[in-house]
Amino acid sequence: MGFSMLWPVFKQMFKKPWTNKFPAKYQPNNTTKYLADVAAGKAKINPPVPTPEGFRGKIVYDTEKCIGCKLCIKVCPCGAIEFKEKEKKVKFYLSRCCFCSQCNDVCPVKCISMSDEFLLSDADPYSKDLIVE
Amino acid sequence: MSKETTQTTYQIPIGPIHPSLKEPVMFKFDIDGERIVDVDVELGHVHRAIEWTGMRRNPIQIIYLAERICGICSFVHPLAFCRAVENACEIDVPERADYIRVVHGELERICSHLLWAGVAAHEIGFDTVLFLTWEVREKALDLTEYLTGNRVTKAILTIGGVRRDIKKEHHAKINETMASLKEGYKKLAHAFLDDKTVKMRSKGCGVLTYDDALKLCAVGPTARGSGVKKDVRADQPYTAYGDIGVDYITPDVLTGEVNGDVYDRIIVRLLEVKQSIDLIEKAIDQMPAGDIVSEPKIPKLLNQIKKIEGEGIGRDEAPRGEVIHYVKFDGKSETPYTWKVRASTYANVLPWIPMLKGDQIADIPIVAASTDPCMSCTNRVAVINNATNKNYMLNKETLHNLSVMKTRRMIH
Numbered sequence: 001m002g003f004s005m006l007w008p009v010f011k012q013m014f015k016k017p018w019t020n021k022f023p024a025k026y027q028p029n030n031t032t033k034y035l036a037d038v039a040a041g042k043a044k045i046n047p048p049v050p051t052p053e054g055f056r057g058k059i060v061y062d063t064e065k066c067i068g069c070k071l072c073i074k075v076c077p078c079g080a081i082e083f084k085e086k087e088k089k090v091k092f093y094l095s096r097c098c099f100c101s102q103c104n105d106v107c108p109v110k111c112i113s114m115s116d117e118f119l120l121s122d123a124d125p126y127s128k129d130l131i132v133e
Numbered sequence: 134m135s136k137e138t139t140q141t142t143y144q145i146p147i148g149p150i151h152p153s154l155k156e157p158v159m160f161k162f163d164i165d166g167e168r169i170v171d172v173d174v175e176l177g178h179v180h181r182a183i184e185w186t187g188m189r190r191n192p193i194q195i196i197y198l199a200e201r202i203c204g205i206c207s208f209v210h211p212l213a214f215c216r217a218v219e220n221a222c223e224i225d226v227p228e229r230a231d232y233i234r235v236v237h238g239e240l241e242r243i244c245s246h247l248l249w250a251g252v253a254a255h256e257i258g259f260d261t262v263l264f265l266t267w268e269v270r271e272k273a274l275d276l277t278e279y280l281t282g283n284r285v286t287k288a289i290l291t292i293g294g295v296r297r298d299i300k301k302e303h304h305a306k307i308n309e310t311m312a313s314l315k316e317g318y319k320k321l322a323h324a325f326l327d328d329k330t331v332k333m334r335s336k337g338c339g340v341l342t343y344d345d346a347l348k349l350c351a352v353g354p355t356a357r358g359s360g361v362k363k364d365v366r367a368d369q370p371y372t373a374y375g376d377i378g379v380d381y382i383t384p385d386v387l388t389g390e391v392n393g394d395v396y397d398r399i400i401v402r403l404l405e406v407k408q409s410i411d412l413i414e415k416a417i418d419q420m421p422a423g424d425i426v427s428e429p430k431i432p433k434l435l436n437q438i439k440k441i442e443g444e445g446i447g448r449d450e451a452p453r454g455e456v457i458h459y460v461k462f463d464g465k466s467e468t469p470y471t472w473k474v475r476a477s478t479y480a481n482v483l484p485w486i487p488m489l490k491g492d493q494i495a496d497i498p499i500v501a502a503s504t505d506p507c508m509s510c511t512n513r514v515a516v517i518n519n520a521t522n523k524n525y526m527l528n529k530e531t532l533h534n535l536s537v538m539k540t541r542r543m544i545h
Binding site for chain 2: 005018051056074075077078098102114
């Protein structure tokens with residue numbers, strides 16, 4: 001009984017770790033510089049665990065199809081959608097979005113869909129990446 | 134001549150923010166040496182005005198708000214809310230949706246109980262088991278993500294059904310996960326039930342007697358750990374639990390005796406993980422074909438709700454016990470006139486006092502954790518005096534006086 005955990009511990013030493021080392025195998029000295037390198041193509045990123053089918057990620061919006069019925073604004077739980085009066089189109093603020101996909105469900109012309117993109121963190125809530133229009 | 138001694142106790146405040154507590158709650162202990170003589174619990178540090186916010190939104194928006202009452206119970210809170218609205222509006226849920234609701238509800242119970250088992254092991258300093266439980270839980274979370282589209286905030290419910298179907302192609306992954314969960318359950322049962330350390334640490338500590346559990350209205354595994362047969366799934370079957378059949382899990386199923394201590398609560402939760410796996414398998418087997426939602430057009434549904442004048446109650450068995458949502462519509466707008474939530478931890482706060490009395494200071498974390506408290510769910514009301522900007526409490530006499538004053542006002 002006293003050494004019953006010895007074998008599991010021994011096995012554990014030679015097992016492949018579960019953790020996916022994202023974005024790099026070892027913590028880079030300067031993360032900002034590392035990400036800049038990745039963008040410039042100098043360094044390679046360790047890919048994240050793939051998302052399953054039906055994942056609710058960043059909103060994709062087809063402006064052409066939109067008829068401006070405002071139904072998505074009515075059901076959005078976090079008030080992340082703004083109506084542009086002049087063009088009769090909508091604008092999504094992803095920093096407020098809770099990714100429930102309700103706007104996608106309610107849309108009568110199916111102009112909204114959810115992509116599998118989820119790396120959306122940004123220091124600026126109004127940055128270009130976080131506004132879909 | 135005998136020497137006169139005066140026996141005094143000293144006070145230890147623990148919380149609201151404390152390393153041993155996962156969420157803000159304040160304990161005031163009267164300590165005599167190492168023994169706890171008296172306890173006072175103070176709540177109300179994480180009030181978020183969710184009900185108030187909900188009374189300014191339409192029911193479809195509230196589903197996602199209810200989901201965020203608790204990060205772990207992100208299925209049962211919206212389920213209780215949806216059932217309250219369905220009750221008020223007399224909406225019939227298709228049978229297939231009922232079975233899918235069972236699958237997701239039980240999946241959430243597995244995740245929650247495994248998370249709790251890990252936290253409990255961590256509290257007694259058994260961190261290996263913490264990682265073991267969370268490895269098993271990861272499988273359940275992966276399945277949740279596969280079926281609903283997200284790991285924690287599932288967004289699967291809607292009023293009158295569910296939003297996503299469980300299709301034929303999903304069955305392979307479900308079966309695979311259930312097999313690995315069974316395997317994991319075996320490992321965990323061995324780690325918790327056959328281990329000397331866990332037994333030493335949890336047997337005879339934090340005792341809640343059968344009478345106290347009844348008197349203080351404990352719910353969920355806390356009550357069942359003391360031998361009280363209380364489970365909404367069996368008492369008042371909702372969704373498809375009536376067809377599938379649920380049995381009460383009390384510790385005497387395994388050990389033949391009920392002590393009402395922390396060990397018994399560990400047994401109840403572990404056995405419930407097994408029960409949930411069985412329930413999911415049964416629900417998948419017996420699932421009938423058909424629609425998954427009674428009214429897929431949301432504008433039409435909202436119009437229907439707008440005309441309703443009445444109230445509804447939704448109750449269901451969360452991993453921690455019974456959850457009750459109350460909704461009232463005034464027939465003028467689709468926004469609820471009132472929305473009241475009673476989370477399960479609310480009923481499990483008072484049982485802490487008999488549990489902690491007489492125990493040692495070192496037992497506080499494991500005893501407090503043994504009811505699986507969820508403070509953020511519980512905090513519903515904060516009374517603040519605008520003039521002085523100070524919190525104050527309403528005790529029985531003040532409330533009584535207020536009530537008498539109101540009667541007088543209404544007479545004159």
